[in-house]
Each structure stands twice: as structure tokens, then as C-alpha cells.
Amino acid sequence: MSRTGRIQGLRDLSVEARRTAVAEAAGVDPGAVAAFDPAHGLGTVQADHMIENVTGILGVPLGVATNFVVNGAGVLVPMATEEASVVAAASNAAKIARAHGGFTTSSTEPIMQAQIQIVGVADPEAGRVRLLEARDELIALANAQDPKLVEFGGGVRDLAVRIVPSRAGTYVVAHLQVDVRDAMGANAVNTMAEAVAARAAEIAGGTSLLRILTNKADLRLSRARAVFDAGALGGAEVVDNIIHAAALAESDPYRAATHNKGIMNGISAVVLATGNDTRAVEAGAHSHAVSPAGRYTSLSRFEKDLDGNVAATLELPMPVGLVGGATKVHPVAQAAITLLGVRAAAELAEIITAVGLAQNFAAVRALATEGIQRGHMSLHARNIATTAGATAEEVPAVVARLVADKRVHADHAERVLADLRATRTRS
Ligand SMILES: CC(C)(COP(=O)([O-])OP(=O)([O-])OC[C@H]1O[C@@H](n2cnc3c(N)ncnc32)[C@H](O)[C@@H]1OP(=O)([O-])[O-])[C@@H](O)C(=O)NCCC(=O)NCCSC(=O)C[C@@](C)(O)CC(=O)[O-]
Ligand SMILES: NC(=O)C1=CN([C@@H]2O[C@H](COP(=O)(O)OP(=O)(O)OC[C@H]3O[C@@H](n4cnc5c(N)ncnc54)[C@H](OP(=O)(O)O)[C@@H]3O)[C@@H](O)[C@H]2O)C=CC1
Structure with missing residues (x-):
């Protein structure tokens, strides 16, 4: 069956009939999405293995956004959210984007970084250089902690060392830059950081303190772009008003926070539906929203292209995985990943970024025209x-x-x- 991402009249069906319709349209066996039915979703026994002191399970509605075309392929997107109009808005913008081919996406390699903080170094500049000289030794030591990751084509790619002055002292901070392949990667890089910290501190001439992943995942970026047709939007004046709305978000942190919340309406919903870590993605997004000059700004950009359409882009860290965390143990997350048909974490990251852009555009369009209400x-x-x-x-x-x-x-x-x-x- 061809996957178009379109399902006519999905909203008019019963919840059960929607499950069948999305499975059919995605070309998957209805049994693969059976876990969307709460009766077959997360059970208390599984939940009890996931976190501590389990006393119940919180239900969150799971909707499926339609109309998405990402890199030429139709995709149906599961979204878990408590907020009305989010799924409709994403589907609405994705429908408008189809006229110009939908969303085009790309990513960097999936590099996550762990920080090792070294305190009490008498000569931090020299300590930094000593660590860089020991790069190969430290990388080998880190890679030895996760042979499976190395086997999958991942592993440490580089070592960076920064000097961070603070009110309590000057720290040498080593960064292990690790290709985590299809994992979100926190556990993988934290294990490595803990394993190499003592040796790194010895080389730098200090004592290691924090050994932990940074959620400023700025080496693991995903990008999406789409063109929204001026005619479909209602003409040149609407386009100009959308550009004004985006310009305010770029320049004004008060507006940027709300604009970015609109982006996260889409992003967090897919991250949650796929069992990924919403806090990690949100921390990464908001840290990326700070410009090099230290100003909080909008994550997306809307420009007018040569034909007078809106050219919309979004780039942000997207540390999501298909292995590890809750992605493998939560039956609903597994069903969501099956419905998406993604085979690599980068594909998932890029679809999520496209949804963030669609969500953002739908909200800004509404705000720049009739208002949100x-x-x-x-x-x-x-x-x-x-x-x-x-x-x-x-x-x-x-x-x-x-x-x-x-x-x-x-x-x-x-x-x-x-x-x-x-x-x-x-x-
Ligand atoms: C709400 C709409 C979509 C109505 O928009 P509309 O033009 O009345 O919708 P329509 O009935 O013409 O349908 C157009 C498409 O929208 C989808 N759609 C439309 N309605 C439904 C529905 N009931 N159930 C499922 N899908 C729906 C559906 O895909 C449909 O096409 P189809 O696929 O059917 O051919 C539009 O007004 C919109 O996009 N609004 C934006 C809403 C929004 O952003 N909500 C988020 C919450 S507000 C917030 O938290 C963020 C904010 C706003 O503060 C961020 C910021 O400030 O930037
Ligand atoms: N600051 C933060 O954001 C923090 C987040 N976390 C949590 O960490 C969890 C995510 O950590 P993560 O490291 O992804 O989880 P896991 O450790 O569960 O999974 C990663 C491991 O899976 C194995 N693996 C199997 N197949 C692959 C593949 N194709 N690509 C990559 N690895 C593969 C690897 O080796 P092997 O099998 O040998 O392990 C790898 O180390 C989330 O639950 C998150 O909430 C934890 C601490 C801090």
C-alpha cells in the first residue's frame, strides 16, 4: 500500500475505527498498533519495572497527525498530548505544506557529549593541553566501556577540553564526543565519562567531580524546512503578517518563549508518544534558543521566498533514540515507532523536527490572521x-x-x- 500520509475524514470515525484506518494507511498490521487501546497498553507490572513506588498509570490522549510528507514519503505521526487543537494544527499545516512537497529534513551525526569537570588544577591551560595530548588513550579507554556501541558503528569521535572560570574556581572541563547511533545516549556516555574521569583528572593534575552528559546537544542537530504557499495562506498581506510575527519572536524574548512553546507543542507530543525523554529534548531546545550573544530567541525562521511564499526552517538538537530508555519497554512507544515506520534514530529525529515546524507555523498563521481562539x-x-x-x-x-x-x-x-x-x- 502506498503511504500518502492522508486519511480523509479521520476525525469523523470512532476511536476504534481510527486505529484500523491508521494501521491500514501506514501499511502495518492492525495488531501492531493494538497497544494504542488502553486495554492492551502499558500494564502495571511493566510500569512497576519502569520507575519507583508505582501506584498507577496516567493516561494521556494519543492522536495521529495526518498529511505529513517528509522527504517525499507520507507519514502518520502519533502525538501524545493533553492539549486540544495540537494534533489538528499540525495536520493542518502539514496539509498546506504538501503543495510544495512537504518537509525536507536533514541531521548531523548523532553526537552526544559527556562533561568531566576537573577541579583544583594549578595550571588549567597546561592541563588542557596535557589532556589533548592524551586524546587517543582517553578515547580508547572510553570505547572499551561500550563495545556493542562501537560494533554498531558508534563510539567516541573526539575529545574537546574547555576552561571554565567560575565564582568558585577555574575548572578544566573535558568533553567526550560520542556517536551514539540509535540511542538517546545518556546512559552510554555517562558510563564512559565515569570510566575515564580518574585518568583524565590524573593527566590534568586535578580531581574529577561531575561526570555527566550535557543536554546542550549542539552536535546532534536536526533540521526541517517547508514552503507554505502564499495563495493557500490568503495572499501577500497574510504572508507579510506571518513574517512580522516571526520577526517579533526573533527579537523579543517574551514572544520567543511563546513561539518556542508552540514548536514544543508538536515536538514534546511525538517525543512522549515514542517513549523518549521529553526533558532532555526540551533542555536541548531551550539551550539552543540562546544566541551566541546570549539572547533568548526563536528557534525557527520564516522568510519570504522569491515567489512570495513563506519559507520556514527549524534547526535544533534532537536527542531521541530507538533503543534504550522507555522506547523498547513501553508497548505504546513500540506501536508508535511501528506506525512511523522509522528504522534509525535520525529518521525519528527529523520527523519530530518537521512536526515542530508544522506546529509552529499553524499557530503563527492563526495568530497572524483570525487569532488563536x-x-x-x-x-x-x-x-x-x-x-x-x-x-x-x-x-x-x-x-x-x-x-x-x-x-x-x-x-x-x-x-x-x-x-x-x-x-x-x-x-
Ligand atoms: C484548529 C485549526 C486546525 C482549525 O483550522 P480550520 O481551517 O478550521 O480547519 P479545517 O476544518 O479547514 O481543516 C483543515 C485541516 O486541519 C486538520 N483539522 C482541523 N480540524 C480538525 C479536527 N477537529 N480533527 C482533526 N484534524 C483537524 C485536518 O487535517 C484538516 O484537513 P483534512 O486532513 O481533514 O483534509 C486551526 O485553527 C489551527 O491550526 N490553529 C492553531 C491551533 C494551535 O496552534 N493550537 C495549539 C494550542 S495554542 C498554543 O499553545 C500555542 C501558541 C499559540 O501560544 C503558540 C504561539 O503563540 O506561537
Ligand atoms: N541528562 C539526561 O538527559 C539523562 C538522561 N538519562 C536517561 O538515559 C536514557 C537513555 O540512555 P541511552 O544511553 O540511550 O540508553 P541505554 O543505555 O538503555 O541504551 C544505549 C545502549 O544500547 C545499546 N545499543 C543496542 N543497539 C544500539 C544501536 N543501534 N545504537 C546505539 N546503541 C545501541 C548500546 O550498548 P549496550 O547494549 O552495551 O549498552 C548502547 O550503549 C533515557 O532513559 C534518559 O531518560 C539518564 C541520565 C541523564
Whole structure:
């Protein structure tokens, strides 16, 4: 079956029928996504092996974004999020991007770095040079900790040494730069850092202290770009307003934080759905949002291309894996990875980056045109109706009234629900 990433009318199906439809459209056996059904998802026995003091399991809705074309191939994207309109918005922007071929992505090699902090070095400059002279010895020692990773084509690629002055002293900080292949890599590089720290400290002439991965994963970047057609967006004025919106985010940290939150709406949802470490990706993203001059700015860039369309790009660290962490043990994560059809961590990282860009574009487009409330609140209205006490049967009618009245508020929902019930009782 050809994978187009499109499923007409997915929103109108029942939850069960959507599961069948996404499996069919992705060309996978429906059994491969059976874990999306909570009855077959994460069990308490598995959960008890994942973290400590397990007392239950938190359910988070898992939606599937449609319309994505990434490097010419259609893909259906599982997204775990509690926020209404996120999945719809990603699908919406991905649909607009299709006219110009969807998303084109690329990545650096999957290099993660571990830091070894060395304190009490009398001659830090000379200590740095001594460590660089011992580069081959330290790399060999680190690689010996993970022969399996080396066998898979990974392992330490280089050693960098920085001198970091601080209020408590000057530190020599050695960085092991490790190609972690299909792993997120934290455990792998932390093991290496702990193993070489004593020898590194001896060579530098100090004492080792911290030995830990840095989440500023700036050697493991993923990029996505897409063109959004001016005509489909509503013309030149809309394009200009989208560019103004992006320009404010570039220049103003107050706007940049929200703009980047929009990007993370998409990114964190796919990272969570695939059992990856949301905090690691978020820490990497926000550290990357600081410009070389030390200013917090937006992660994406929107420009007007020669034809007057929006050329959108996003580049950020994307430390996600297909082995290790929860990716292998969580049945829903496994189903999500099967649905995506990814075979390498870099492919997953690039799809996630494309989703981040789509999510960002959808929000900025809404903000630069009609505002966020119409699209977002009409979907959020379902939560408000439920909070007001509407049953599953009553929710559609209550939502329709809230949206028609343009008053998506809890008190109004309570009144609407009371009216609805009174009318039913009378008839
Ligand atoms: C909400 C939409 C998509 C409506 O947009 P619309 O134009 O009314 O949608 P439509 O009904 O014409 O459908 C267009 C496509 O959107 C998707 N779509 C549309 N509705 C659904 C739905 N119910 N269920 C599933 N998919 C839906 C779907 O893919 C559909 O095409 P199809 O594939 O069907 O041919 C639009 O208004 C939008 O993109 N809004 C942005 C919403 C958003 O960004 N939400 C995130 C939460 S707000 C926030 O946290 C971030 C923010 C905003 O602060 C970030 C920032 O400031 O930058
Ligand atoms: N600051 C942070 O972000 C921190 C995060 N963490 C956590 O660390 C976990 C991720 O660590 P990670 O190192 O990825 O997990 P694992 O140690 O579980 O997995 C990595 C290991 O898998 C083995 N492996 C098998 N196949 C491959 C392959 N194709 N490519 C690469 N490695 C392969 C390797 O060797 P082998 O089998 O010999 O192990 C490798 O060392 C996450 O749970 C994260 O939350 C932990 C500490 C800090």
C-alpha cells in the first residue's frame, strides 16, 4: 500500500475505527498498533519495572497527525498530548505544506557529549593541553566501556577540553564526543565519562567531580524546512503578517518563549508518544534558543521566498533514540515507532523536527490572521463541556452552542447544559 500520509475524514470515525484506518494507511498490521487501546497498553507490572513506588498509570490522549510528507514519503505521526487543537494544527499545516512537497529534513551525526569537570588544577591551560595530548588513550579507554556501541558503528569521535572560570574556581572541563547511533545516549556516555574521569583528572593534575552528559546537544542537530504557499495562506498581506510575527519572536524574548512553546507543542507530543525523554529534548531546545550573544530567541525562521511564499526552517538538537530508555519497554512507544515506520534514530529525529515546524507555523498563521481562539477554543470546548458535566452524548450539542455563541466558558457551558436538559425533559 502506498503511504500518502492522508486519511480523509479521520476525525469523523470512532476511536476504534481510527486505529484500523491508521494501521491500514501506514501499511502495518492492525495488531501492531493494538497497544494504542488502553486495554492492551502499558500494564502495571511493566510500569512497576519502569520507575519507583508505582501506584498507577496516567493516561494521556494519543492522536495521529495526518498529511505529513517528509522527504517525499507520507507519514502518520502519533502525538501524545493533553492539549486540544495540537494534533489538528499540525495536520493542518502539514496539509498546506504538501503543495510544495512537504518537509525536507536533514541531521548531523548523532553526537552526544559527556562533561568531566576537573577541579583544583594549578595550571588549567597546561592541563588542557596535557589532556589533548592524551586524546587517543582517553578515547580508547572510553570505547572499551561500550563495545556493542562501537560494533554498531558508534563510539567516541573526539575529545574537546574547555576552561571554565567560575565564582568558585577555574575548572578544566573535558568533553567526550560520542556517536551514539540509535540511542538517546545518556546512559552510554555517562558510563564512559565515569570510566575515564580518574585518568583524565590524573593527566590534568586535578580531581574529577561531575561526570555527566550535557543536554546542550549542539552536535546532534536536526533540521526541517517547508514552503507554505502564499495563495493557500490568503495572499501577500497574510504572508507579510506571518513574517512580522516571526520577526517579533526573533527579537523579543517574551514572544520567543511563546513561539518556542508552540514548536514544543508538536515536538514534546511525538517525543512522549515514542517513549523518549521529553526533558532532555526540551533542555536541548531551550539551550539552543540562546544566541551566541546570549539572547533568548526563536528557534525557527520564516522568510519570504522569491515567489512570495513563506519559507520556514527549524534547526535544533534532537536527542531521541530507538533503543534504550522507555522506547523498547513501553508497548505504546513500540506501536508508535511501528506506525512511523522509522528504522534509525535520525529518521525519528527529523520527523519530530518537521512536526515542530508544522506546529509552529499553524499557530503563527492563526495568530497572524483570525487569532488563536476560534480554532483552538472550538476544540477546547469539548473539555469545557465535559467539565460542566455533559455526558458523552451531550458533549456535541453543548460544544455547538458554545462555539456558535463564541462563549467557550465553564459558566456558559453549565447554562447551556441546563437548557439542553430542560428542553429534553419538556419534549
Ligand atoms: C484548529 C485549526 C486546525 C482549525 O483550522 P480550520 O481551517 O478550521 O480547519 P479545517 O476544518 O479547514 O481543516 C483543515 C485541516 O486541519 C486538520 N483539522 C482541523 N480540524 C480538525 C479536527 N477537529 N480533527 C482533526 N484534524 C483537524 C485536518 O487535517 C484538516 O484537513 P483534512 O486532513 O481533514 O483534509 C486551526 O485553527 C489551527 O491550526 N490553529 C492553531 C491551533 C494551535 O496552534 N493550537 C495549539 C494550542 S495554542 C498554543 O499553545 C500555542 C501558541 C499559540 O501560544 C503558540 C504561539 O503563540 O506561537
Ligand atoms: N541528562 C539526561 O538527559 C539523562 C538522561 N538519562 C536517561 O538515559 C536514557 C537513555 O540512555 P541511552 O544511553 O540511550 O540508553 P541505554 O543505555 O538503555 O541504551 C544505549 C545502549 O544500547 C545499546 N545499543 C543496542 N543497539 C544500539 C544501536 N543501534 N545504537 C546505539 N546503541 C545501541 C548500546 O550498548 P549496550 O547494549 O552495551 O549498552 C548502547 O550503549 C533515557 O532513559 C534518559 O531518560 C539518564 C541520565 C541523564
